[in-house]
Amino acid sequence: MTVRILLVDDHPIVRQGLRTLLEGRPGWQVVGEASDGIEALDKIDVLEPDVVVLDVTMPRMNGLEACRLIQLKGKTSLEVLFVTQHDSPQMMREALDAGARGYVVKSNAGRDLLEAVEAVSQHRVFTALARSPHASC
Amino acid sequence: MKLRILLADDHEIVRRGLCSLLQKREGWEVCGEASDGREAVEMAKQLKPDVVIVDIGMPYLNGLDTTRQLLQHDPNFKVIVLTITDSDQVIREALDAGARGFVLKSDAARDLVAAVEALQSKRMFFTPRVNDLVLAGFLEKGHAISRTEPPDLPTLTAREREVTQLLAEGKSSKEVAVLLNLSTKTVETHRSNIMRKLSLHSIRDLVVYAIKNNIIQIQMPPQLRTVSETTVV
Numbered sequence: 001m002t003v004r005i006l007l008v009d010d011h012p013i014v015r016q017g018l019r020t021l022l023e024g025r026p027g028w029q030v031v032g033e034a035s036d037g038i039e040a041l042d043k044i045d046v047l048e049p050d051v052v053v054l055d056v057t058m059p060r061m062n063g064l065e066a067c068r069l070i071q072l073k074g075k076t077s078l079e080v081l082f083v084t085q086h087d088s089p090q091m092m093r094e095a096l097d098a099g100a101r102g103y104v105v106k107s108n109a110g111r112d113l114l115e116a117v118e119a120v121s122q123h124r125v126f127t128a129l130a131r132s133p134h135a136s137c
Numbered sequence: 138m139k140l141r142i143l144l145a146d147d148h149e150i151v152r153r154g155l156c157s158l159l160q161k162r163e164g165w166e167v168c169g170e171a172s173d174g175r176e177a178v179e180m181a182k183q184l185k186p187d188v189v190i191v192d193i194g195m196p197y198l199n200g201l202d203t204t205r206q207l208l209q210h211d212p213n214f215k216v217i218v219l220t221i222t223d224s225d226q227v228i229r230e231a232l233d234a235g236a237r238g239f240v241l242k243s244d245a246a247r248d249l250v251a252a253v254e255a256l257q258s259k260r261m262f263f264t265p266r267v268n269d270l271v272l273a274g275f276l277e278k279g280h281a282i283s284r285t286e287p288p289d290l291p292t293l294t295a296r297e298r299e300v301t302q303l304l305a306e307g308k309s310s311k312e313v314a315v316l317l318n319l320s321t322k323t324v325e326t327h328r329s330n331i332m333r334k335l336s337l338h339s340i341r342d343l344v345v346y347a348i349k350n351n352i353i354q355i356q357m358p359p360q361l362r363t364v365s366e367t368t369v370v
Contacts, residue, residue: 016153107149
């Protein structure tokens with residue numbers, strides 16, 4: 001089954017990097033991109049993704065606020081995975097409390113992102129800070 | 138002959154995005170990728186790229202000091218600095234370090250190809266805000282862009298700035314010694330000299346100095362702005 005992915009980050013160059021990494025995986029499809037939380041909320045309704053890959057720090061509406069509002073949509077099949085610069089246990093807790101299923105630090109995205117998307121697309125939790133030697137699933 | 142580009146950024150996804158953008162251009166190739174400043178300097182010496190693109194906020198050796206070391210080794214290196222901030226101080230330091238291009242990361246998809254083209258044609262490229270600052274201050278007044286206080290950096294040597302960054306990133310003197318291939322005693326001497334020159338009294342003071350002078354960069358998360366914890370990026 002195809003995993004439909006929406007990328008949300010305010011830097012186009014980061015979205016491009018995420019896209020090249022994710023589209024190398026057979027069966028995964030990047031169905032769209034958004035540059036902030038507000039745009040993401042609109043695109044979720046139109047594109048019906050399975051996984052939203054979400055940055056934390058963005059203009060207009062940050063990722064945490066967007067994640068909370070995504071949960072209110074009641075889409076049980078939709079999962080949120082944060083990919084962020086914030087290598088912080090506190091921020092990771094905030095993200096999970098907001099309803100995210102996964103948390104990956106940008107500096108380690110090359111190592112962790114594919115495994116994280118695979119896990120959250122199967123509704124499993126995946127978290128990995130940069131300092132942690134191993135990701136936990 | 139192909140234009141050879143070396144990329145230096147600690148985030149693999151950013152490097153992937155940059156690669157994807159640059160390699161679409163016929164006649165351009167990314168000849169190497171470095172994940173920190175020290176690696177970038179070593180790779181540049183070996184690969185002799187036509188253009189080096191360096192992120193400012195890299196571990197071990199930041200982009201500004203990377204630029205300084207590259208140009209000290211070979212003044213013909215053409216360096217584009219990538220940054221998340223366009224503060225006056227960062228712009229001034231990038232210009233002082235000898236960068237010929239200055240591009241905001243948020244605008245990289247739009248500006249980076251133009252920046253590389255400019256350097257290829259022996260011109261410079263700066264994001265529009267830098268051009269405004271240059272016009273407003275640098276050229277008209279015949280000196281550096283206006284500043285509110287004199288820079289602290291010139292009081293440290295290049296080696297001392299390297300040691301400062303590594304200590305501010307949380308490494309011990311022993312770890313710094315291993316990374317820089319020095320004895321622990323030599324690192325301790327550098328550390329004492331740094332503290333004395335800057336009138337600092339603790340590692341906490343050193344970290345604050347490093348942040349204020351763009352030796353390391355921090356980004357505060359949106360929900361934790363009142364919490365003292367910071368994230369080094």
